[in-house]
Amino acid sequence: MDLNTLTAQDLLKKLDSKEISAQDILRSLEKSIKAQDTKFKAYVRTQDFHLPQQSIDYSKTTLKGIPVAIKDNICTEGFNTECCSKILEGFHPPYDATVVRKLKDAGAFIFPYKTNMDEFAFGSSTENSCFGPTRNPHNPECVPGGSSGGSAAAVASHQAIWALGSDTGGSIRQPAAFCGVVGLKPTYGLVSRYGLIAFASSLDQIGPITKDVSDCALLLSIIAGRDELDSTSVGSKGCDYSAYLEKDIKGMRIGIPREYFVEGIGPEVKKAVLDAIKVLEKLGAKCREVSLPHTEYAVPVYYIIATAEASSNLARFDGVQYGLREKAKDIIAMYKKTRDLGFGQEAKRRILLGTFALSHGYYDAYYLKATRVRNLIYQDFINVFKDCDCIVTPTTPTPAFKIGEKTGDPLKMYLSDIFTISVNLAGIPAISIPCGRTEKGLPIGLQILSRHFGEGDLLRLAYAYEQNKP
Amino acid sequence: MEYEAVIGLEVHLHLKTRSKAFCGCSTEFGQPPNSQVCPVCLGFPGSLPVLNEVAFKYAVKAGVALNCTVQKETKFDRKHYYYPDLPKNYQISQYDQPVSIDGFLDVCLDKIPKRIRIKRVHLEEDAGKLIHQEDRSLVDFNRAGIPLLEIVTEPDISSPEEAYEYLSSLKNIIEYLDVSDCDMEKGSLRCDANVSVRFKGDKELGVKAELKNMNSFKGVKDALAYEIERQIELVESGGKIVQETRLWDIKELKTVPMRTKEEARDYRYFPEPDLPLFTISKEEIAEIEKDIPELPKEKSLRFIKEYGLSEYDARIIVANKSNADYAEERFKAWPDKNKKPVANWLIGPLAAIASSSNIEISKVKISAQDLLELIDLVENKQLVSNLTGKAVLEEMAATGAQASSIIREKNLVQISDAGALEKEIDIVIEENTRSVDDFKAGKNNALMFLVGQVMKKTKGKANPKVVQELLRRRLG
Numbered sequence: 001m002d003l004n005t006l007t008a009q010d011l012l013k014k015l016d017s018k019e020i021s022a023q024d025i026l027r028s029l030e031k032s033i034k035a036q037d038t039k040f041k042a043y044v045r046t047q048d049f050h051l052p053q054q055s056i057d058y059s060k061t062t063l064k065g066i067p068v069a070i071k072d073n074i075c076t077e078g079f080n081t082e083c084c085s086k087i088l089e090g091f092h093p094p095y096d097a098t099v100v101r102k103l104k105d106a107g108a109f110i111f112p113y114k115t116n117m118d119e120f121a122f123g124s125s126t127e128n129s130c131f132g133p134t135r136n137p138h139n140p141e142c143v144p145g146g147s148s149g150g151s152a153a154a155v156a157s158h159q160a161i162w163a164l165g166s167d168t169g170g171s172i173r174q175p176a177a178f179c180g181v182v183g184l185k186p187t188y189g190l191v192s193r194y195g196l197i198a199f200a201s202s203l204d205q206i207g208p209i210t211k212d213v214s215d216c217a218l219l220l221s222i223i224a225g226r227d228e229l230d231s232t233s234v235g236s237k238g239c240d241y242s243a244y245l246e247k248d249i250k251g252m253r254i255g256i257p258r259e260y261f262v263e264g265i266g267p268e269v270k271k272a273v274l275d276a277i278k279v280l281e282k283l284g285a286k287c288r289e290v291s292l293p294h295t296e297y298a299v300p301v302y303y304i305i306a307t308a309e310a311s312s313n314l315a316r317f318d319g320v321q322y323g324l325r326e327k328a329k330d331i332i333a334m335y336k337k338t339r340d341l342g343f344g345q346e347a348k349r350r351i352l353l354g355t356f357a358l359s360h361g362y363y364d365a366y367y368l369k370a371t372r373v374r375n376l377i378y379q380d381f382i383n384v385f386k387d388c389d390c391i392v393t394p395t396t397p398t399p400a401f402k403i404g405e406k407t408g409d410p411l412k413m414y415l416s417d418i419f420t421i422s423v424n425l426a427g428i429p430a431i432s433i434p435c436g437r438t439e440k441g442l443p444i445g446l447q448i449l450s451r452h453f454g455e456g457d458l459l460r461l462a463y464a465y466e467q468n469k470p
Numbered sequence: 471m472e473y474e475a476v477i478g479l480e481v482h483l484h485l486k487t488r489s490k491a492f493c494g495c496s497t498e499f500g501q502p503p504n505s506q507v508c509p510v511c512l513g514f515p516g517s518l519p520v521l522n523e524v525a526f527k528y529a530v531k532a533g534v535a536l537n538c539t540v541q542k543e544t545k546f547d548r549k550h551y552y553y554p555d556l557p558k559n560y561q562i563s564q565y566d567q568p569v570s571i572d573g574f575l576d577v578c579l580d581k582i583p584k585r586i587r588i589k590r591v592h593l594e595e596d597a598g599k600l601i602h603q604e605d606r607s608l609v610d611f612n613r614a615g616i617p618l619l620e621i622v623t624e625p626d627i628s629s630p631e632e633a634y635e636y637l638s639s640l641k642n643i644i645e646y647l648d649v650s651d652c653d654m655e656k657g658s659l660r661c662d663a664n665v666s667v668r669f670k671g672d673k674e675l676g677v678k679a680e681l682k683n684m685n686s687f688k689g690v691k692d693a694l695a696y697e698i699e700r701q702i703e704l705v706e707s708g709g710k711i712v713q714e715t716r717l718w719d720i721k722e723l724k725t726v727p728m729r730t731k732e733e734a735r736d737y738r739y740f741p742e743p744d745l746p747l748f749t750i751s752k753e754e755i756a757e758i759e760k761d762i763p764e765l766p767k768e769k770s771l772r773f774i775k776e777y778g779l780s781e782y783d784a785r786i787i788v789a790n791k792s793n794a795d796y797a798e799e800r801f802k803a804w805p806d807k808n809k810k811p812v813a814n815w816l817i818g819p820l821a822a823i824a825s826s827s828n829i830e831i832s833k834v835k836i837s838a839q840d841l842l843e844l845i846d847l848v849e850n851k852q853l854v855s856n857l858t859g860k861a862v863l864e865e866m867a868a869t870g871a872q873a874s875s876i877i878r879e880k881n882l883v884q885i886s887d888a889g890a891l892e893k894e895i896d897i898v899i900e901e902n903t904r905s906v907d908d909f910k911a912g913k914n915n916a917l918m919f920l921v922g923q924v925m926k927k928t929k930g931k932a933n934p935k936v937v938q939e940l941l942r943r944r945l946g
Contacts (some may be wrong), residue, residue, distance in 0.1 A: 001913070075516045095509055097516060197515040201743035230518050231745050257848055309743055315559035316513050320609070330556055332606075358550075358738035367740060 002123060003028040004158045008066050010217045011161065015064040022058055022065025022109065025161065026051050029067060033113070033159045039140060043113035045080055051112070061107020062222070068103055069160035071151050072114035073121055074206060075195035076100055079112050083197050083383060084129035085119045087342025088323040090332070097195020098162035098230065099164060099206050099223040106222045115163055116150030120314065121171055121199040123147050124416045126270050127407055130344060135403065136178060138442055145175030151209045152179040153328045157288040162210040162219055166196055168203045169302055170395075170420025173432035176209055177395035177445020180434045182216045183209045185420075186281040187453050189234040191220075200309035201232075203302075203424040213433060213463040217241035220455065235453065244456040245463040250284030252461060255388035259295040260419055266398040272436040272444040273394045276465060280392070283464055290388060292380040297373050298422040304357050304370035305425070311354025317342065349410065359410035378426040382426030385451040393419055395432040395445030407465065419447060429455050433462050472670040473705075475698045476629035476678075477663060478934065484596065484658035485528045485620045485648040491595045491617035492562060499656055503610035510597075510780030511615030513557030518744050521546075525593060525617035526569070528649040530618055530750065530758050533570025533591040535647055535765060536640075540570045543749050546593075546742040551735050555598040555609055562621075565739040567747075568592035575623075575643070576767065577635045586636050587624040594618050613657075619650070625664065625675065630694035637661060637687045642766045646791045654686050660863075661690050666711070667701045676701070677711040681725055683718045693718040696906075697725050769794055777801045777809035786817050787891060796832035803838050804845070811849040815841070819860045823867050836866050844873035854884045858930050886933040889938055891924070894932070895940055898923045909945055917941060 003025050006287065014020045025147045030051050037046050058065035068075055072082045075093040077100075082088040084219025100110055100360070118128040126134040126149025134149040136142040139156035144153040148165030152175035155163050165172040167185035184207045191206045198204060208219035221241045257275060261270060281287050319325035319338035326337035343351070357366040384391060396419060406413040423430040428449055435446035450458040489761035490497055509517040533540050547565035573588035598614040600607050621640065627633050641652045641659065652659045661684055666676035681697055684690045696718075701711055713731040718724075762771070768779055770784040773794075779787070788794045796818050801809045816831060820841070822832040844866065848859035865876050877883060885891055898920055899906055908916035917938065924937045 081515075084514075091515070093509075093514065093516065095514075153838075187835060192520050195516040198744075229520060231520050232518075232743075289484070290645050308740060312560055312738075312740065315550060316515065316557065318552065318554075318559060321512065321557065322514070332552075335552060355738065358740050360736045360738070363738075363740070 002032070002158070003024050004032045004161070006161070007211045008063070008161050009212075010220060011066055012064060014293050015066070023063070026067060026109070027160060029161070032157070036137075036157050036159055040135045040137055040144075040153050040157055040159075041116055041132055042134055042144075042150045042157060042159050043069070044082075044084060044116050044129070044150070046113050049112035050180070058107045058109075063103070063107040065107060065109050066161055067109040067111050068219075069111045069113070069115050069151060069154050069163035070100065071148055071163070071165050072117050073166055073197040073199075074100060074164060075197070076112075076114070079110075080114060081197065082114075082130075083120045084117050084131055084326060085317075085342065085344065085347065086130045087317045087338070088197075089342075091323050093195070094331045095195065097206075098192035098227045100195065101272065102223055102225075108222075111160070114150075115148070115160075115165075116460075118147035118149070119344045119347050120197070120310070121147035121166055121168055122310070122350055124149060124154075124174060124413055125401075125403070125406065126175070127403065128344055128346045133249075133403060136400050136442075137310055138180060138253050139400065139440070141402055142442065143178065143403050143405075145178035145396075145400060147171040147175075147207060148183070149175045149179075151182055152176050152183065155179070155181045155209050162208060162215050164206055164219075164223070165209045166199075166204055166206050167371045167420075167424065168306060169197045169424050170417040172207045172209060173420050173430060173445065173447060174417060175397050176432040177434075177447075178400035178443065180437070180443030181209055181211060182213055182431065182433050183207065184216050184220060184431040184455075184458075185423060185429060186220065186224065186455060187429045188424075189232050190224050190429070190453065190455070192223075192225075192230040192233045194227055194229040198309070198313040199307040201313060202309060203306060205424075205439060213431075213459060213466045214242065214245060216431070217245055217463075220459075224455075239456075241459055243457060244460045248284065249461055249464040252285040252390065252457070253388045253390045254285050254287045254461070255290035255384050256287055256390060257290050257292045257295070257384070257393060259292050260393040264397050264418075265394060268438045269394050269396070269398060269444050273392070273446055275286060276435040276469070277392060279465060279468055279470070280461070283468055285461070287392070290384045290391065292384060292422065294373065294380050295422060298377055298425060299418055301370045301373045301377065302417075302421045302425060303353065303414060304366050304462055305374060305454070307350045307354035308357045308367050309354065311351045311358065314343075314347065314351055346410070374425050381426045381428055381449075383453070385454075387435055389450065389454070389457050391445045391449040393449070395419060395447040399442035399444055423449055428452055429458055431462050433466060434463070471697075473667045473702050474670045475628055475665060475667050475694070476625045477629075477665045477694060478625040478631055478888050479623050479627065479633060479636060480662045480664070481621045481637070481913075482660040483523050483532075483621070483644060483652065485619055486648065486650050487522055487524045487528065487617055489522055490615035491525050491593070492523050492615055495615065497616050500659075503608070505610060506612045507614070511557065512611055519562060519742075521745060521748065522617060526748065527758055528617075528647075529591060529593045529619055530755065531647055531762060532621070532644065532649055533573065534755065534759055536573040536575055536588050536591060536761055537568075538570035538573030538588060538591055539911075540755050541567060541752060543567060543747050544569050545747050546745045547739045548742050549594075549737045549739055551737060552869060553597065554607070555611075555614070557598065557611060557614055561597065562742055562745070563594035563596060564592035575636065575639055577630075577632065577639050579632055579635050582630065584626075586626045586632075589622045589624050590620075591622075594622050625666075630691040630698070633663065633694055634687050634691040635692060639766075639918055641687075642789060646763055646765055646854070647861040648791075649721055649788065656742055658731050661687075663690060663702070665694055665697050667698055667705065677713050679711070679713070679725070680715045681718055682715060682728065683720070685720065689718060689720065692723060693725060695927055696723065696873040700725065700877060726786065763791070766791075773798075773801075777813070778807070779809065779813050783810075783813045783817060787813065790830065792832045800838050800842060803842055806850075811845055812842070815845050815863075819863050835870055836863070840866060840872050847873055847877065852884060852886065852933060854882050855925075855930060855932070855934060857925075858882050858884070861930075882931060884933045885928060885931050886936045891928070891932055891937060891940060894924050894927045895944065898927065899944065904924055906945060917945075
């Protein structure tokens, strides 16, 4: 059996018994990448770096040198971190993101190839990368989802054991669903954002993309916890989420929001999710219909808040200190030329939208109103979680769509995140796990949501389903 | 028609914290360019701000001292504009929930008290500095991220002199709080002014101009005076004032247009998502209040009451906290109830010595005991004259010797014995017959001249009071 197809937990056992070395895993991954890189483009700049031949001594560490793939918007000291944008061309941060440092401390090997993504995480298909699109390992004609499409595709095609993604409106869960892997967006504040190049600061979270729930719990345990460098990070040192996986789910109260099973949802997706709910019921969970009445406002609210924050966060890419700089006659001309050539179309669209929403005279009507509605969406969840432990929904309304299918219609593209966006607005955690396939063989994702810092319940339910699914 | 000016001031102060507002970099002034920077203050992608608690406390402290209400909940916002010295192209500032609001500062001009209301006190970060060279511009980010306190008044100031007085009082208070150096030359205090004119008695405000680029309090005063004059002349000649930002041209001593309202920036303020709301409890405010020392106004009143100082003396002494502490220590050690002689010596001769070496009086190397000994020898024991005393003080500052030993060694003891002065008085009367006649004709000044002559003859050692008495008796 090829080592690259195993989970981290399996590899750890083999490393523990000295059956294999960390170097063996790397070699196996290298082979896999060589075979599939051009086909799927899960990674960027694979030509620019070489994997090391000699492994250092990881024997006393938790992860024993198991490699982790990192999305291109998470800072890795000395390696390219470009958000798949031309404007950050050649940017090598002089620091590691906190999650990367934590992984290194735990004995992970940080993959020098970064995973492909939509430029600045702006997208749902990984088609907006300056390096070209990633393809879905289950069907190269289809998108892998986005924006963490590279991470999900790398894990799904066994070019990575596991990976980190970032999720602002579904960017971990939607590609996980499309690629048939596990992806978790933690509670806002559970994982440090230090070193994550911001898209929308009040929504962004880093999270794991893995082959199974057990690996997800392990990776989350390592990256979670309060960080002094991130004022919005909360909680204590974090905890061992693997401990939650042993428990059964008898008596767990599960809400099924009626707003998520309306028109527009694909029949195969609907059936797969309802089947999954039956499995949960069989395991002793108590499922009932609940309502999240403000769901319909999530997409418009999201696209005001997220673009407003993005327009501000991206203001710093001006050619002065790092990345691309275009020569011009004066500073204003330099700003304009650099940003014109450096940003892709979707980035420009979002900067314009966000700038407009924050402009004098429009702020109250857009941004302020959106924050108020955001609070209503948040309250919806608080109300439901008064007597529910988890909420179960489809991750996406449809399975992976064709490459190019939605690029001409941004609104259609935005709507593909309809089931994932509310979670970010409310700051709660959610996981997507595979729950079967379509007739054509495309994976379908089951989304489980929980209350703030309810990752334990979330993983427990996900694990129970994973272990008992047909 | 009479006009009146309406002025509001915006003061920016560098807070005296060791590290910057949102990162751990040093705030030390005058270091090599870009030697005090990190990913956070350079605004590198992925970096995040963490509020410096000391800066926040200083802001609260200033707010309390300026009689403001400290807000229970305070929020940071992003203020956007593109400029190469602003690393993120937005400044972390405060928009609608500043640290404190609604305060006041009382000033006194020509003995008329005036209350200047303070609208808000807020915390923000400074930008870097551009260095323009012939063919390029360089950026030094050492200053980027240094905590700034912005103190904004209501438009309550009505003359350039009042503005000057407000700035002096504000500086004085801030120095007492020890939260800023208030050094305009180093850029640790900057001031912008909003000014408009209207007919006296009008309720509505005129169109205002914002003045920038003043680099001293006097500069603020001069710029305001110029601008008020300009606006009045414009109105008089039938012109119309446009709302604009004007720069004070330090060389030409005039204000010149920078940008009009139409060109005004849209800062697109919105809440800084990287920082949480900060709350402060009554207990925490009380804790900070405890840290506020007696402020100059209160101190001055107390000095007048407790030590019998004149208002003028008290004001001079409290203008600087270290001087006030220094003075108070000496007042306490002075055994007499009347502290006036000590105050005179501090404000007069000692201040002169200090200013000639460009130091504070507390830095002059004379111990309290030695100083008071000298004052006692001059004022009470009248062992030496006032003039000699000043010379002795200089000698003490230079050598560290004690007053009594200098007087002994240099044989400076004052001659108060009438017998010992008779001879000199005879000579002076003989040599200055004209002055003697003048005095006899009723010119009092002539007597002072004769006293001076005797002093000269005795090399300043004669007791002038005794000499005067003897002369009066002889010529009377």
